[in-house]
Amino acid sequence: MEHAPWSQKGHPFAAYWNLGCAEANAAFAHLIKQLLRETRGRCVLQLAGDPSAYVFLPVEGWLMTAKVDPDGARQIVDFALPGDVLDPASASMAYAAADVVTLGRGRLAMIPREGWQRYLVAHPSAAGLFARQSAARYARMAERMLRLGKSSGETRIAYAICELFLRANPFGLVTHTPFHLPVTQQVLGEFVGLSSVHVNRTIRAMARAGVLTYRGQLDVVIHDLPTLAAMAQIDPTELQATIIPSPG
Amino acid sequence: MEHAPWSQKGHPFAAYWNLGCAEANAAFAHLIKQLLRETRGRCVLQLAGDPSAYVFLPVEGWLMTAKVDPDGARQIVDFALPGDVLDPASASMAYAAADVVTLGRGRLAMIPREGWQRYLVAHPSAAGLFARQSAARYARMAERMLRLGKSSGETRIAYAICELFLRANPFGLVTHTPFHLPVTQQVLGEFVGLSSVHVNRTIRAMARAGVLTYRGQLDVVIHDLPTLAAMAQIDPTELQATIIPSPG
DNA sequence: CAGACGCGTTAACTTGGGTTATTGGTCGCG
DNA sequence: CGCGACCAATAACCCAAGTTAACGCGTCTG
Numbered sequence: 289m290e291h292a293p294w295s296q297k298g299h300p301f302a303a304y305w306n307l308g309c310a311e312a313n314a315a316f317a318h319l320i321k322q323l324l325r326e327t328r329g330r331c332v333l334q335l336a337g338d339p340s341a342y343v344f345l346p347v348e349g350w351l352m353t354a355k356v357d358p359d360g361a362r363q364i365v366d367f368a369l370p371g372d373v374l375d376p377a378s379a380s381m382a383y384a385a386a387d388v389v390t391l392g393r394g395r396l397a398m399i400p401r402e403g404w405q406r407y408l409v410a411h412p413s414a415a416g417l418f419a420r421q422s423a424a425r426y427a428r429m430a431e432r433m434l435r436l437g438k439s440s441g442e443t444r445i446a447y448a449i450c451e452l453f454l455r456a457n458p459f460g461l462v463t464h465t466p467f468h469l470p471v472t473q474q475v476l477g478e479f480v481g482l483s484s485v486h487v488n489r490t491i492r493a494m495a496r497a498g499v500l501t502y503r504g505q506l507d508v509v510i511h512d513l514p515t516l517a518a519m520a521q522i523d524p525t526e527l528q529a530t531i532i533p534s535p536g
Numbered sequence: 537m538e539h540a541p542w543s544q545k546g547h548p549f550a551a552y553w554n555l556g557c558a559e560a561n562a563a564f565a566h567l568i569k570q571l572l573r574e575t576r577g578r579c580v581l582q583l584a585g586d587p588s589a590y591v592f593l594p595v596e597g598w599l600m601t602a603k604v605d606p607d608g609a610r611q612i613v614d615f616a617l618p619g620d621v622l623d624p625a626s627a628s629m630a631y632a633a634a635d636v637v638t639l640g641r642g643r644l645a646m647i648p649r650e651g652w653q654r655y656l657v658a659h660p661s662a663a664g665l666f667a668r669q670s671a672a673r674y675a676r677m678a679e680r681m682l683r684l685g686k687s688s689g690e691t692r693i694a695y696a697i698c699e700l701f702l703r704a705n706p707f708g709l710v711t712h713t714p715f716h717l718p719v720t721q722q723v724l725g726e727f728v729g730l731s732s733v734h735v736n737r738t739i740r741a742m743a744r745a746g747v748l749t750y751r752g753q754l755d756v757v758i759h760d761l762p763t764l765a766a767m768a769q770i771d772p773t774e775l776q777a778t779i780i781p782s783p784g
Numbered sequence: 785c786a787g788a789c790g791c792g793t794t795a796a797c798t799t800g801g802g803t804t805a806t807t808g809g810t811c812g813c814g
Numbered sequence: 815c816g817c818g819a820c821c822a823a824t825a826a827c828c829c830a831a832g833t834t835a836a837c838g839c840g841t842c843t844g
Contacts, residue, residue, distance in 0.1 A: 337774070355682040358769050363682040378778035379672035385778055386678045422670065424627035429677050430634045434603040434611040436684040437729025441801065472821065481685025486801055488823060505810090505821075521606050526585070530626035530633055689831065720791065734831055736793060753791080753840095 301347055303458070304371035304417070304535045312411040319407055320345060320397035328393035334376055340384035342398040344374040349394015350470055353386040354478070364479040366425060367391075369455050371535075373418060375401065392470050420533035428531045436481050439521070444480040445490050446519035449500070453510065454528050458535075461524055466507040494519075549595055551706070552619035552665070552783045560659040567655055568593060568645035576641035582624055588632035590646040592622040597642015598718055601634040602726070612727040614673060615639075617703050619783075621666060623649065640718050668781035676779045684729050687769070692728040693738050694767035697748070701758065702776050706783075709772055714755040742767075 305316055324347065334340060336355060344351055351368040353376060365386055368374040378385035381401075390396070408415040428451065435444045449469070456467050473491065474484040482490075495501055499516050501509045510516060517524050553564055572595065582588060584603060592599055599616040601624060613634050616622040626633035629649075638644070656663040676699065683692045697717070704715050721739065722732040730738075743749055747764050749757045758764060765772050 337778075353678065355678055357682055357686055361686040363685040365678040365681050375671070377671045378675040379668055379781045380777055381668060381671060383778065385671070385675035420627055420629060423623070423625045423629060423633070426673075427626040427633035429681070430601065430603055430613040433613050433677070433681060433684060434605055436681060437611040437726075438605055438609040473823095474821080478685075483802055484821090485803080485824085489801090492823075502822095529628055530585075530631065533627045722791080731832055732792090733794090733833080737831090740793075750792095 301370040304533075305414075306535070307411070307413045307417065309411075309413060312414055315407060315411060316414065319399060319403060320347075323397040323399055324395055325398065326393070326395055327390040329390070330392075331390040332387060333390065333398070334384050334388035336376075336384050336386045338384055339382060340377050341400055343401055343404045344368065344376075344388055345397040345399060346370050346372065346374075347395040347397060349396070350391045351396065352389050352391060352475075354389060355386050362478045363481065364475065366429060367452070367455075367479075372425075373404070373421060375404075377401070391475070417533065417535070424531050424533040431527070431531065432480075441480075441482050441486050441490050442494075442519055443521055444482065445476065445487060446494070446516050447522065448476060448480050449508065449510075450517060450520045450522055450524065450527065451531065453508075454524065454532060458532055461513065461528075463510045463513045466503045466509045468506060469508050470506055472505075549618040552781075553662075554783070555659070555661045555665065557659075557661060560662055563655060563659060564662065567647060567651060568595075571645040571647055572643055573646065574641070574643055575638040577638070578640075579638040580635060581638065581646070582632050582636035584624075584632050584634045586632055587630060588625050589648055591649055591652045592616065592624075592636055593645040593647060594618050594620065594622075595643040595645060597644070598639045599644065600637050600639060600723075602637060603634050610726045611729065612723065614677060615700070615703075615727075620673075621652070621669060623652075625649070639723070665781065665783070672779050672781040679775070679779065689728075689730050689734055689738050690742075690767055691769055692730065693724070693735060694742070694764050695770065696724060696728050697756065697758075698765060698768045698770055698772065698775065699779065701756075702772065702780060706780055709761065709776075711758045711761045714751045714757045716754060717756050718754055720753075 305313075307313055307316070327349065333344060333351070334342075346368055347370055349370070351374055353365040353368070353374065354362050355365060356362045366374075374388065376384040376386050376388050408418055431451070432447070435447045439447070452469055452471075453467060454461070456469070471479070472484075473487045477484045477487040480487070491500075491502075494516075497515070499510070499512045499519070501511065503509055513524065553561075555561055555564070575597065581592060581599070582590075594616055595618055597618070599622055601613040601616070601622065602610050603613060604610045622636065624632040624634055624636050656666055679699070680695070683695045687695070700717055700719075701715060702709070704717070719727070720732075721735045725732045725735040728735070739748075739750075742764075745763070747758070747760045747767070749759065751757055761772065
């Protein structure tokens with residue numbers, strides 16, 4: 289196949305949006321070609337309540353959608369990993385329901401919503417993939433709401449790590465080898481609804497129990513996936529099937 | 537306009553799915569005509585993890601999507617009110633991400649997912665409304681995750697009542713008059729992630745403060761919407777615009 | 785009609801996790 | 815190089831919400 293500008297061997301992004309149809313791939317490449325931009329640091333792309341004209345497609349690095357309450361506390365609603373298409377629209381479609389923020393350095397495409405919708409209508413295989421992504425996002429949010437509402441801090445954190453581990457490694461459950469988790473303990477706390485202090489307490493306890501280790505600031509090694517999965521109250525294979533959209 | 541079998545004056549359901557196009561309305565009526573069924577009591581229509589072939593459309597009464605954890609604790613993920621279309625699919629599309637359960641007596645249509653998708657492709661105005669509904673659901677879940685992760689019990693309960701009040705009254709913010717809230721305190725607790733005891737404590741306190749009253753078991757009268765909205769940390773008009781899809 | 789059940793209500797006691805504060809390490813930058 | 819910013823780590827204290835238990839009421843049902 290033609291080597292599209294956004295394609296990269298072994299990269300989740302390329303695997304997701306290779307639709308096995310040269311025409312659709314070309315249309316996709318054309319859609320995002322002009323729109324790639326670099327990001328670094330924490331950078332707000334969209335504010336909740338502001339007019340919303342774009343969908344966001346991270347190519348490298350992660351995005352997050354978040355909401356901030358009047359006291360300044362922030363809740364992360366979902367992460368978008370490379371290949372995910374993130375539409376922050378609220379019920380009115382014209383305004384955003386949540387903030388969109390970058391995490392560290394990366395590249396992303398901002399695609400005008402209308403262009404994106406035309407692309408979906410023209411390419412049913414792309415529409416199918418987007419529908420699977422949307423269903424996956426719903427399943428993830430449901431799963432996380434269960435943890436948020438009913439589970440202990442340990443379970444919430446174990447679940448979050450499992451989810452992000454599965455999403456960051458869509459091709460297999462590789463343990464004993466570091467995977468990159470570009471979130472500080474503060475951010476992890478904003479994701480699971482705990483203070484950063486309690487995140488720290490809990491992760492240290494998990495490390496002491498031999499479940500996982502940090503290699504440097506942002507790389508995690510899972511030593512004992514069965515125990516981690518038990519803490520998270522999930523079955524890894526099953527969770528993968530429900531929250532990871534099958535590509536192409 | 538022709539009086540379709542599902543149409544009913546002043547009913548939210550009819551307002552949502554009157555697409556202002558006779559052909560689309562007829563196709564819609566045809567789609568659900570054969571599939572209406574009555575429900576009563578708590579009744580499980582779909583189990584998480586089971587094969588999922590239908591989307592659910594309540595016509596009278598509410599549905600809920602929920603997840604149950606290994607200890608038997610339940611978290612309600614979202615409610616579906618008359619006119620909402622509820623697709624419980626997970627990432628794989630073939631299995632359900634959550635349980636679907638009825639609340640009390642009502643009527644609903646179970647539409648095979650494929651038929652529903654064909655209908656959306658054939659009728660862009662319906663697809664547009666469905667997209668707005670999906671965006672509204674996302675906005676609601678984001679808003680609720682913020683409360684679930686970061687807010688006090690009082691705020692969560694006030695928010696839940698505001699959300700359901702707005703959704704149950706899509707045509708205006710009518711206070712001082714009872715509206716029907718077909719959920720017990722137990723269920724409300726499962727919605728906001730609190731024990732039923734704490735839900736009771738909090739609602740009694742709100743009643744003592746003159747914010748709202750119960751008329752009978754399931755009908756609520758809001759006396760002081762500004763205070764309730766302040767407790768919920770929202771602006772009612774703004775919230776309405778972000779979580780209620782505009783009809784037709 | 786009597787029993788059982790579900791629901792609302794309240795009280796007494798316990799605990800998980802928030803809050804605040806302090807220390808030390810590491811990175812980026814003037 | 816030294817400063818400031820950010821982050822991990824840990825301790826001490828406290829409170830919001832969970833848990834358990836008990837009682838009353840309405841309603842379904844055998």
